[in-house]
Amino acid sequence: MATSARRERGTSPRRERGTSQSLKALLGIRELVFSGEVGPGVRLSEVTLSGRLGISRTPIRAALAQLDQEGVVEAIPSGGYTVRSFTQVDVADAIELRGALEGVAARIAAERGVPAARLQTMHSLLAELDHVVADPKRTDFAVYIARNGEFHDLLHTLSGSETIRRELERVMRLPFAAPNAFITAQAEMPEIRVSLLVAQAQHRAIVNAIEMREGARAEAIAREHARLARTNLDVMIEDTKLINKVPGLSLISG
Amino acid sequence: MATSARRERGTSPRRERGTSQSLKALLGIRELVFSGEVGPGVRLSEVTLSGRLGISRTPIRAALAQLDQEGVVEAIPSGGYTVRSFTQVDVADAIELRGALEGVAARIAAERGVPAARLQTMHSLLAELDHVVADPKRTDFAVYIARNGEFHDLLHTLSGSETIRRELERVMRLPFAAPNAFITAQAEMPEIRVSLLVAQAQHRAIVNAIEMREGARAEAIAREHARLARTNLDVMIEDTKLINKVPGLSLISG
């Protein structure tokens, strides 16, 4: 009786190109958590999720294990998982961590050198970001978010170390650690323009430092760059109106 | 027919205190990989592992997913996993990463301050390590490894940031990133004594820096401390006789 995720045994539609049940479960549960539909501390029952998402327990269970690794969900000693709750300090630490890792990536890139082609791509991205930031009141945030994301992704690969890239990818999944985490909400804030201009200046400085093989400088700027996000976080926490604007902000309690 | 992990349905002995099948699978597969019993690039079939470890596919599958996260095993796009192979550079990067994270932990600990009780524990560990290192030719490596591990574990918590501690715990699971990774082999090397003395001096310096609230210094020393491991790695790679002495060294190819 339990499960209602019933589906005729041999008639399963089968995954339609990359839409595996596991992935659906992962995205579904993430969405459930970040949308605030299930609050912090709430237990995530496998059977309930199974019924709600129309997926059997097996992929649900895999997704929960993954989300546990990502830090979105917390394992209960006696079994099962609850939605994790984050303090403001947790988020600050995650940002600090991202900064530290991006710093290491930037430094190693500078020290070991980067192929010219890669640097060329970086410069292209810088130019595009310049263009987006240039014209006040007409800034397209969707484009900014996309380019900014690409810039950081590329930065993460510049060290040439797959290990470091992997770890950065992990840290970016921590709630609000990603560079773009707050930008959607920032769009409504007056301070946004200054923030973007400063960020872009730092982007340029990081690339320049890497080009000049100035490892220490590259690292220092990358770290400071991440701290921008922290400043934004503080501003945002103050402005309680934004709680519903930023997905997942409801996870922060304390 | 396939599976031979057969076991009477209702007669399962049930886990004997914490020995869940999942844990057994995790440890079993790790052992298989690190012992070199299955070489890099080899595909890990779930049913084969199931039969070999006497565990059903479900916990095996969970363990493989976990090991994928840990970086021990690599997911094949079309499904399944292979044993990952590491280059010497990969290991160096992992050590660098550990150093960077321990550095951040030490700096934050220094900046935010640490409860006196914690510092007291650190000093106790320092004293014990002193004692172990003091007498040449009679050094008990098992004790050193234990205390050294405790020292680093404690250091990881000193920042007070659970996020950072978690991430450090992850990175430590990367092959050879852990502080104790090479010590067993070092026991047979002549340079070991100097290495341990230097390491211990750094331990003291890190604690001192944290006490003095000298964040930058704490970070710098912690990073350099990690680099000791890298030096040891280089020495060890040269000495091919050690390949069978160090568990998992067979994973390094290139």
Add this chain to the structure above:
DNA sequence: TTCCCTTAAGTTGTATACAGCGAGTATACG
């Protein structure tokens, strides 16, 4: 002989059955 296509075996992804453990509840006793 070589290349392609068909086919078969093996492997993974997913669903589900089942048993034990735990949390919460109701009942009985002080």
Add this chain to the structure above:
DNA sequence: CGTATACTCGCTGTATACAACTTAAGGGAA
């Protein structure tokens, strides 16, 4: 009326069944 105890329901951990997919092998044609 409060507390302790027994019980029941639900939950997770694990095993297994089944179908699609992947891959490797074998046979046929150029």
